[in-house]
Amino acid sequence: MGQGLSCAANHVHGLFTAVQFGDAETVETLLQRNPSLIHQTTVYDRQSALHIAAANGQIEIVSMLLGRSVKPDLLNRHKQTPLMLAAMHGRFSCVQTLIEAGANILMFDSVNGRTCLHYAAYYGHSDCLQVILSAARSSHVAASWGYSRFVNIRxxxxxxxxxxxxxxxxxxxxxxxxxxxxxxxxxxxxxxxxxxxxxxxxxxxxxxxxxxxxxxxxxxxxxxxxxxxxxxxxxxxxxxxxxxxxxxxxxxxxLVWPSPLKFISELNAEAKALLEQALMEANREREKDILKGTAYSLPSPSYSDTGTDDNISEASDTELCGICFDQVCTIEVQDCGHQMCASCTIALCCHNKPNPTTASLNAPICPFCRSSIAQLVVANVKTGHDIDHDIASSKLRRSRKSRNLSEGSSSFKGLSAMGSFGKMGGRGPGQIVAENEWVDKS
Incomplete structure (x- = not known):
């Protein structure tokens, strides 16, 4: 009798080891010999094979277990689901597969009362965070809970x-x-x-x-x-x-991102990225002024303002912003067709101080024709075939730029950032940690 128990325990241990190291062939063989092994859990923390596969990023085995009708919302000792462990360790493919299999993103564990969204945010796995948020937009969560409530879940x-x-x-x-x-x-x-x-x-x-x-x-x-x-x-x-x-x-x-403005919330991804970059660069210039001369000074840009101007090509010079005469036009007001650079667009749309009344802000005015701005799109940049036609106007614009800067009439130039838009860090690769490290000690 004792020999039989020992043999069963070895099979269970063999299954969990094979799952952990992604040996799908061994897992398949063991489950064919003894289908009941699929319901076994570890002794102390009651991790199922699906928990172990999800935490270790073994997507082939996750798919195999789900294909054998294993429920995606199995709970371990801490009421954590496989989805929570996959989000915790940054296993993007496993997160995606589990959600597609119907895993509940609204489950709370018993350690800190957290969901998979909390764990993805805590451990810095932005790709997992993105797929969970996308699932919340398109699932019953948005209808029953409300998407905003889910994003701000406590x-x-x-x-x-x-x-x-x-x-x-x-x-x-x-x-x-x-x-x-x-x-x-x-x-x-x-x-x-x-x-x-x-x-x-x-x-x-x-x-x-x-x-x-x-x-x-x-x-x-x-x-x-x-x-x-x-x-x-x-x-x-x-x-x-x-x-x-x-x-x-x-x-x-x-400067503050003008989120209350309706046309900002409806921006396409490309235009939004251009404006966000312009806003962050403008704020970086502000930071340089604040930190200048302190021990925390930010590194200087690798090129000077003068050098940047000298490197502007004839092609781009024909498309210089008519407000600052410094940067290339990248944003277009859809209704009237007037174009300007992203920095000047941000200057028109942004407010400098958080204000609870900004939800009812009036749309800004186009500085060229004074019509209300209702929609912004990415400006079409002229091709090489258009350059010869515009050389004369390019020379005239250079003259206007020099005169404008000498008179100090451009109120937007201070927002033109020369520094590059740094890539934000955030997370390293997901790693398996000891169980006591999963508990937030902050």
Whole structure:
């Protein structure tokens, strides 16, 4: 009898080992010999074969188990689903496959009361975060819960995914959540220090990239936590000097993404990327002025303003923005057809200070024809066949540019950023960690 139990235990151990290392052939053989093995779990934490396959990114075995009618929402000892473990370890293909198989994205675990969205944000897996958010838009979640409510879902300590991403220094996830409707000024319950906003938590973590994203989406530098501290004071306490300089209420206000404007919410992806880049570059220029002469000065651009102007080709010069005469036109007002650069467009649309009344902002006015801007699109850039026809106007425009700059009449030039748009960091590859490391100790 004891010999039979030992043999069964060996088969179970063999199955879990094969699953962990992706030996699909052995898994198939063991399940054919003993189909009941598919329902076995590990002794202590009650991980199923599907949990182990999802956590280790073994997509072939995940698909095999789901094909054998294994339920995608099996629970381990901590009421964690395979989807949660896949999101935790950044297993994008497994996350996608489990969701397609009907995995419930609204399940909460018993460790911190978190969902798969919390775990993807906490560990910085923006690709997994994206597929979960996409599933929420198209599933019953949007109809029953509401998409915005899901994006701002709170864990057992009152932390939203945005709070977790900001605290863990995950700027890519912060950006994605803000772009999906995360509340930038929401306060926590018991997570971190009570009453903390994402900006408080980013200040504590010391991520300038996260702070930059939050400020660009209207985070309030004067909002206090339960102890009466503003984010600036939190940054000082944790010796985050550069962050404190940017969060100092006496420093210049950043430009804020004009999300309340209807035509901004309807931008196509290409136009949106151009405007977001222009806004972030303008704010980086502001940061350079704030940090100039301090120990936290940002690196200088690799080329000067003068050098940049000399490198503008004849082709691009014919398309220079008629407002700043400095950058190429990339954005077009759809109704009237007038074009300008992304920096000047941002200057027209952005407000400098978060304001609760901005939801009813009037549409900005085209600076050329004074008509209301209702829609923006990417401007068509002229091809080489059009260049010869425009050489004369190019020379005239150069003359106008020189005169305009000498008279100091361009109020938008200060927003033209020379620095490159840095790629935001965020996550390393998902790694398997010990069970006690899955518990948030923040």
């Amino acid at each position: 864990d057992g300590k009152g932390a939203t995914p945005l709070h977790l991403a900001a605290r863990q220094r995950r700027p890519e996830c912060v950006h994605l959540l803000l772009d999906s409707g995360a509340l930038v000024c929401a306060s926590t319950g018991g997570y971190g220090f009570p009453g903390s906003t994402p900006l408080h938590l980013a200040a504590r973590g010391g991520s300038i990239d996260c702070i930059r994203e939050l400020l660009a989406w209207g985070a309030d530098r004067l909002q206090i936590d339960a102890s009466g501290r503003i984010p600036y004071m939190v940054a000082l306490k944790h010796k985050r000097g550069a962050c404190a300089a940017l969060l100092n209420p006496s420093s210049a206000e950043p």
